[in-house]
Amino acid sequence: MLGIRVHKHEGEKVRRKLIELDVLDKNYKVKREGDFLIFPIKERVEGFEIVETEFEPIEKRPHSxxxxxxxxxxxxxxxxxxxxxxxxxxxxxxxxxxxxxxxxxxxxxxxxxxxxxxxxxxxxxxxxxxxxxxxxxxxxxxxTETLHRENGIKLKLDVAKVYFSPRLATERMRIFKKAKEGEIVFDMFAGVGPYSILLAKKVRLVFACDINPWAVKYLEENKRLNKTPNVIPILGDVRKVAGQIKADRVIMNLPKFAHEFLREAMLSVKSGGIIHYYGFSHEDDLFGKHEEKIKTVARELGKKVKFLERRKVRPYAPYQYNIAIDFRVF
Missing domain, CATH: 3.30.300.110 (Met-10+ protein-like domains)
Structure with a gap:
């Protein structure tokens, strides 16, 4: 095979030139001989020392x-x-x-x-x-136990004993960017703490509730792992906790049943505070039925709401989406 022989100090400059000329053969490894490198090439190139030698092929790994x-x-x-x-x-x-x-x-x-x-x-x-x-x-x-990393935090969990979706990492970072220092956050369905632990890096205090004892066990461990003493794990039914907490920001990450807990969320948020609501919807009506439910519950409690943002989080079934609605409560 043909190769170009250069001193190692010239290697990077020559490599870039060969790529620019589209003559570097990327199916083979660059050969080393003492202080010299030999680049595999597809054809002769003027202005370089050309040698004939054997090259080791690069084993191509499958992508899928x-x-x-x-x-x-x-x-x-x-x-x-x-x-x-x-x-x-x-x-x-x-x-x-x-x-x-x-x-x-x-x-x-x-x-x-x-x-x-x-x-x-x-x-x-x-x-x-x-x-x-x-x-x-x-x-x-x-x-089934593992250590998951996302958004700069570590989450220990058992995939057979707790609910966790890695596909929500971008959504969790979206909420983190919206949160402000000094806030009190109520994570109503916290799981092992992907929202709570991340937000605790920024806000003053996070109350993290879950009914699954395994989730709270791992939440306690993740609190230690990430050195976030400002996370307060709560094991129990969120209905019994609601109203005892007054938060600046409430997270309702329970898309299948969040609509059933809107009263609890509104009783737990300060006037002017924000609720991050999640639901499932058909593409024909992504937000309408959820917004009507939110307004109905607000009226029953003598409150008003202002919708701030609506978004599709991800598809979860044909024509079905996991949606998010951010709204302020007065």
Whole structure:
């Protein structure tokens, strides 16, 4: 093969020039000989020392598990294009037809994503008071506890015992940017603390409530891990807590049932305070029914609301969206 031989001190400058000329052969590794480098090239280039030598090919890693997984061709179109990564655990949703090949799919994910150590399939929908789902082990380590990192914080959790979605990291940062120093925040459905721990880095105090004892156990641990003593974990039904707290900002991250807790949220926010409400909606009416419910509850309590922002957070089913509505209460 053809190569260009240069002194190592000239290496970076020559590399950039070869890329600019589109003659650098990126299928092979650069060779080192003492103080010299030899770049693999596709064709001769004037003005350089050309040598003939052998180069070691670069092993191309697949970008997706779908490139290496062993399933029948007629099922390939059913392979999910994405899955959740929580710490070093992958959780994937498989159709009934693909479950027979779950082990192969899990092993393919492990092969392509070296940082993933365990793969599980969703065995049921999120359900019950604790918002958890059954998980089916596919490949890798048989453990469900992990350490997840996002937005500069660490979150220890058990994916089989608590609800957690890594897909809301951007939304959590949006709220963090809106929060102000000195505020008191009430996180009504806190889970292991992805909102609470992050906000505690900025605000004065965060009351973090959850009914799941496992979630509060991990919330306590995450409070220590992230050195956020201004997080106050509360284990219990938020209905019994509401009204005892007066917050500048209330977070209602329970999209399926948040509308049932609007009274509690409005009783817990200061006059002029902000509520971040989440819900599920069909694309034909993203915000209307939720806003009507918010206005109805406000009237019943003798309060007024001002809508500040409406947004689609993410799709969660065909034609269905997880939506957010920010509103101020007076």
């Amino acid at each position: 598990y779908r490139e290496v997984v062993d399933v029948p061709d007629y099922l390939r179109s059913l392979l999910p294009s994405s899955f959740d990564i929580i710490g070093d655990i992958a959780v994937i949703e498989l159709s009934e037809e693909l479950m027979e090949y779950g082990k192969q799919i899990g092993e393919a994910i492990l092969k392509v994503h070296k940082h993933i150590k365990a793969v599980f399939a969703k065995g049921s929908a999120v359900s019950g008071e604790f918002r958890i789902r059954q998980l089916i082990h596919l490949a890798g380590e048989k453990r």
